[in-house]
Amino acid sequence: xxxxxxxxxxxxxxxxxxxxxxxxxxxxxxxxxxxxxxxxxxxxxxxxxxxxxxxxxxxxxxxxxx
Numbered sequence: 001x002x003x004x005x006x007x008x009x010x011x012x013x014x015x016x017x018x019x020x021x022x023x024x025x026x027x028x029x030x031x032x033x034x035x036x037x038x039x040x041x042x043x044x045x046x047x048x049x050x051x052x053x054x055x056x057x058x059x060x061x062x063x064x065x066x
């Protein structure tokens with residue numbers, strides 16, 4: 001349900017941006033570029049955050065067992 005909504009909203013946003021830029025394809029390029037940048041940032045930040053989170057969880061579980 002959420003994935004389908006995101007697809008519809010992405011198409012709507014791309015079409016709206018394309019209308020303002022004068023070419024619908026530019027809107028789709030802009031939305032695609034936005035998703036790419038977001039994914040790259042999330043990959044690097046998320047990787048560091050996940051590593052720290054997992055380390056803390058493992059240490060806390062080991063402390064409880066001791």
